[in-house]
Amino acid sequence: MTASAYMRIAQLLESLVANGSLRPGDALPSVRAAAAQQRVSKGTIIHAYATLEARGFVEARPQSGFYVRARTHAGNALPQRGLTRPAVTRTSSRARVRDTLGDLVGSKVTSLGSSFPDPSLFPMQALNRAMAASSRSNSFAKTVADLQLGLPDLRHAIAQRYLELGYVVPMEELVVTCGGMEAISLALQAVTKPGDLVLVDSPMFFAGLQLIEQLGLGVVEMPTGVDQGFNLGVLDRTLDRHKIAACLLMTNCQNPLGFCMEEAKKRDLVELLRRRGVPLVENDVYSELQFALRQSRAAKAFDADGLVLHCGSYTKSLAPGFKIGWVAAGRFREAIVNRKFATTLGTSVPPQSAIAHYLKEHSFERHLRTLRQTLVGRVNQMSLAVGQYFPKGTRFTQPQGGYVLWIQMPEAVDSFALFEVAASHEIGIAPGPIFSARPGYRNFIRLNCSHPWSPSLEAAVRWLGRAAGTACSEK
Amino acid sequence: MTASAYMRIAQLLESLVANGSLRPGDALPSVRAAAAQQRVSKGTIIHAYATLEARGFVEARPQSGFYVRARTHAGNALPQRGLTRPAVTRTSSRARVRDTLGDLVGSKVTSLGSSFPDPSLFPMQALNRAMAASSRSNSFAKTVADLQLGLPDLRHAIAQRYLELGYVVPMEELVVTCGGMEAISLALQAVTKPGDLVLVDSPMFFAGLQLIEQLGLGVVEMPTGVDQGFNLGVLDRTLDRHKIAACLLMTNCQNPLGFCMEEAKKRDLVELLRRRGVPLVENDVYSELQFALRQSRAAKAFDADGLVLHCGSYTKSLAPGFKIGWVAAGRFREAIVNRKFATTLGTSVPPQSAIAHYLKEHSFERHLRTLRQTLVGRVNQMSLAVGQYFPKGTRFTQPQGGYVLWIQMPEAVDSFALFEVAASHEIGIAPGPIFSARPGYRNFIRLNCSHPWSPSLEAAVRWLGRAAGTACSEK
Numbered sequence: 001m002t003a004s005a006y007m008r009i010a011q012l013l014e015s016l017v018a019n020g021s022l023r024p025g026d027a028l029p030s031v032r033a034a035a036a037q038q039r040v041s042k043g044t045i046i047h048a049y050a051t052l053e054a055r056g057f058v059e060a061r062p063q064s065g066f067y068v069r070a071r072t073h074a075g076n077a078l079p080q081r082g083l084t085r086p087a088v089t090r091t092s093s094r095a096r097v098r099d100t101l102g103d104l105v106g107s108k109v110t111s112l113g114s115s116f117p118d119p120s121l122f123p124m125q126a127l128n129r130a131m132a133a134s135s136r137s138n139s140f141a142k143t144v145a146d147l148q149l150g151l152p153d154l155r156h157a158i159a160q161r162y163l164e165l166g167y168v169v170p171m172e173e174l175v176v177t178c179g180g181m182e183a184i185s186l187a188l189q190a191v192t193k194p195g196d197l198v199l200v201d202s203p204m205f206f207a208g209l210q211l212i213e214q215l216g217l218g219v220v221e222m223p224t225g226v227d228q229g230f231n232l233g234v235l236d237r238t239l240d241r242h243k244i245a246a247c248l249l250m251t252n253c254q255n256p257l258g259f260c261m262e263e264a265k266k267r268d269l270v271e272l273l274r275r276r277g278v279p280l281v282e283n284d285v286y287s288e289l290q291f292a293l294r295q296s297r298a299a300k301a302f303d304a305d306g307l308v309l310h311c312g313s314y315t316k317s318l319a320p321g322f323k324i325g326w327v328a329a330g331r332f333r334e335a336i337v338n339r340k341f342a343t344t345l346g347t348s349v350p351p352q353s354a355i356a357h358y359l360k361e362h363s364f365e366r367h368l369r370t371l372r373q374t375l376v377g378r379v380n381q382m383s384l385a386v387g388q389y390f391p392k393g394t395r396f397t398q399p400q401g402g403y404v405l406w407i408q409m410p411e412a413v414d415s416f417a418l419f420e421v422a423a424s425h426e427i428g429i430a431p432g433p434i435f436s437a438r439p440g441y442r443n444f445i446r447l448n449c450s451h452p453w454s455p456s457l458e459a460a461v462r463w464l465g466r467a468a469g470t471a472c473s474e475k
Numbered sequence: 476m477t478a479s480a481y482m483r484i485a486q487l488l489e490s491l492v493a494n495g496s497l498r499p500g501d502a503l504p505s506v507r508a509a510a511a512q513q514r515v516s517k518g519t520i521i522h523a524y525a526t527l528e529a530r531g532f533v534e535a536r537p538q539s540g541f542y543v544r545a546r547t548h549a550g551n552a553l554p555q556r557g558l559t560r561p562a563v564t565r566t567s568s569r570a571r572v573r574d575t576l577g578d579l580v581g582s583k584v585t586s587l588g589s590s591f592p593d594p595s596l597f598p599m600q601a602l603n604r605a606m607a608a609s610s611r612s613n614s615f616a617k618t619v620a621d622l623q624l625g626l627p628d629l630r631h632a633i634a635q636r637y638l639e640l641g642y643v644v645p646m647e648e649l650v651v652t653c654g655g656m657e658a659i660s661l662a663l664q665a666v667t668k669p670g671d672l673v674l675v676d677s678p679m680f681f682a683g684l685q686l687i688e689q690l691g692l693g694v695v696e697m698p699t700g701v702d703q704g705f706n707l708g709v710l711d712r713t714l715d716r717h718k719i720a721a722c723l724l725m726t727n728c729q730n731p732l733g734f735c736m737e738e739a740k741k742r743d744l745v746e747l748l749r750r751r752g753v754p755l756v757e758n759d760v761y762s763e764l765q766f767a768l769r770q771s772r773a774a775k776a777f778d779a780d781g782l783v784l785h786c787g788s789y790t791k792s793l794a795p796g797f798k799i800g801w802v803a804a805g806r807f808r809e810a811i812v813n814r815k816f817a818t819t820l821g822t823s824v825p826p827q828s829a830i831a832h833y834l835k836e837h838s839f840e841r842h843l844r845t846l847r848q849t850l851v852g853r854v855n856q857m858s859l860a861v862g863q864y865f866p867k868g869t870r871f872t873q874p875q876g877g878y879v880l881w882i883q884m885p886e887a888v889d890s891f892a893l894f895e896v897a898a899s900h901e902i903g904i905a906p907g908p909i910f911s912a913r914p915g916y917r918n919f920i921r922l923n924c925s926h927p928w929s930p931s932l933e934a935a936v937r938w939l940g941r942a943a944g945t946a947c948s949e950k
Binding site for chain 2: 116127128129131132135136147178179181182185189194207210211213214216321322323324338339341342343344345346347348349350351354
């Protein structure tokens with residue numbers, strides 16, 4: 001009861017900030033006044049205010065109270081779309097992308113280029129204890145069926161989590177995978193054959209583009225806004241014009257744009273695809289990192305026909321390095337099991353067992369609350385620094401979840417050139433062009449904000465901003 | 476010194492049995508006489524005789540001494556080849572195979588159909604302690620490079636093992652994979668494109684055929700003898716006739732035939748393929764399960780040009796369920812790393828760390844000695860039972876390693892029919908036709924001999940033999 005009361009109040013205040021009723025600098029009501037007004041205890045109000053503070057919405061001023069925070073990027077211009085209409089790429093020559101990926105892999109002193117979360121964000125000690133405890137009681141996969149589908153205990157826990165999030169995915173539909181990437185790979189393979197066209201966002205995470213290329217698929221990139229993704233009318237017309245075998249989309253915490261699609265739009269998307277019989281591979285590996293107090297359900301929640309292949313992972317939410325993901329495969333479970341049989345056969349058992357043990361013994365929800373609050377703070381810090389140090393005309397996203405910032409610099413800046421000079425200073429960044437199958441995003445970069453804020457991190461961002469500024473003044 | 480002395484003597488006696496100088500029932504020299512003759516201690520002779528006993532070559536008779544064992548299958552007829560000439564299959568319709576695989580996956584009371592080793596063969600307690608210990612000190616993959624290539628500690632241990640086996644594979648060439656199956660899958664993908672032809676043994680392990688089919692590859696199956704594999708002259712002429720993109724072969728403990736190719740033949744094979752520039756994907760996941768005291772090195776040992784992609788695994792030798800394999804990729808490392816980036820991205824860290832820890836703290840060699848001796852005994856038991864219970868005219872292999880028996884029953888027996896009636900009695904077997912892309916091996920089955928011998932196991936084999944006999948008498 002208490003938990004939902006403080007959350008309800010925090011959500012109310014957050015929506016007042018969002019719709020402009022409360023503006024930066026406005027004072028929140030005193031704890032005593034708010035408690036009387038809302039008919040809750042003062043403890044509940046304190047809990048709500050502390051939550052909003054941790055999430056970066058308000059700040060406490062000593063001897064004075066809580067004030068709505070001046071979020072520097074509130075007035076910030078958002079990045080522009082890279083495309084005005086859908087673009088088809090049959091075969092791309094992404095040699096430069098491959099070279100870049102090779103460099104991204106290198107160990108940089110300040111690694112802002114990869115999409116790997118900072119390891120300090122995760123409950124490593126508790127996971128290690130779970131690993132040790134589950135090892136002792138581990139009987140390993142008894143049957144080949146367990147090996148192929150994944151440990152029943154873990155599949156049960158995943159099905160439970162779907163229930164907690166407010167929808168039903170039976171455990172029979174779940175196949176545990178070697179991380180989210182295998183989930184996406186198997187899902188795509190289950191619904192396409194070489195030569196087919198896959199519809200995706202532009203920009204989109206580059207590993208997905210690599211995968212599409214390696215599977216011999218063509219790609220239709222949709223013009224995607226930083227707010228709610230692409231327009232469903234444009235999608236409808238694109239499906240008229242092209243034979244699309246499947247869509248591969250992120251509906252929550254889109255990488256690199258950071259938006260979460262509203263549930264109503266997800267429902268419409270699923271309905272539109274259902275009418276045309278087009279499967280949706282929903283890459284939802286950042287699902288649990290939404291900043292809003294009320295988590296938006298996945299498109300999978302509206303999938304009555306088994307056409308949505310929902311891909312999840314513990315890599316970004318709980319246990320990086322364990323490489324445990326899953327796919328809720330809808331009507332394609334058999335195709336995915338067959339594929340897995342001939343690719344990795346099964347998923348390593350001890351990490352599955354450790355995660356199942358952790359989820360039984362600990363509050364995943366509590367860990368996620370801390371994780372989201374930490375990420376909100378780090379994204380805010382990075383946003384402040386980018387706003388401060390990057391040249392005039394720079395635009396960047398206001399992520400609704402995850403931990404990456406998508407930055408549009410002035411036209412004069414070539415992100416590959418910046419990537420190279422930054423690398424020579426041991427700073428890793430992800431240049432914009434690798435996020436598309438076609439040339440584009442020349443003056444965009446993506447930064448990873450998951451690392452703890454520090455003087456050296458700030459110095460790196462300052463250095464980047466100045467290097468971008470120098471590029472502008474040289475033109 | 477002592478270890479090599481006893482092994483030298485055991486090898487000498489083994490070769491005398493092999494070439495017929497010592498026959499079943501012959502007495503070995505007394506311990507005293509042998510010690511004097513070989514100029515070693517009596518302890519060394521006792522150690523050598525005990526080793527031969529454990530390996531099933533000799534038996535101790537109380538108050539009498541050691542005698543060469545009457546190996547029931549010594550006079551046994553070997554199975555015949557399924558092919559007389561190479562056969563090309565462009566696209567197979569293996570629907571029935573897929574159905575069968577689905578059933579193999581089911582949990583049978585007596586599972587003789589899968590190729591999974593019995594879990595009791597492995598040092599699970601020591602591995603669990605290693606998992607717990609390495610979890611505590613685990614820093615997880617620090618860089619993306621570690622994640623993609625595998626833990627440096629483990630790659631170092633694998634490179635060390637190659638050295639112990641007598642050849643050099645630098646750790647830079649190694650990529651750790653999600654089990655041996657991913658190693659083979661990545662290796663094949665690195666050297667082929669859809670539509671290419673791959674040359675394989677016939678019969679061969681069915682998961683490999685599934686993989687080839689799913690990658691859109693055609694297959695050339697070679698007539699393969701149960702002794703030393705296919706004829707290199709036939710290989711040469713086949714390479715003249717067909718454009719072969721790669722060979723996928725098992726050179727040690729071939730599954731299902733059980734032979735180990737001699738090193739001289741492996742050298743010739745590598746040289747022949749080198750001259751024609753054809754890569755060899757060497758599936759060597761059973762390598763450590765050779766029964767001979769002197770382990771035969773892989774074809775990789777003779778690979779001076781980086782054309783051999785050597786695929787190994789700990790699944791059959793140390794840690795089933797951990798799903799940790801590797802590929803020594805030769806000149807194809809970059810292609811494999813790129814592929815892995817877009818399929819599973821990386822391999823789970825804790826199991827890698829646990830295996831590295833185990834290999835540091837324990838004697839892998841000692842575990843393998845015990846494992847091989849146990850498997851020799853179990854394969855012998857199964858051979859005895861098959862010889863005793865199966866109908867007249869049944870032929871079966873004398874495996875030089877591994878734990879499967881390839882059985883040719885009389886023509887009248889349909890192995891799919893036997894498979895189905897056995898399944899209804901909760902006995903799982905692998906029917907012969909799934910080991911080929913083309914119709915064939917109708918009256919063959921493969922049995923898994925890794926399970927501890929027991930009255931219920933014997934009853935299952937007796938039941939199978941009688942069912943096969945009934946099929947014969949009904950014709």
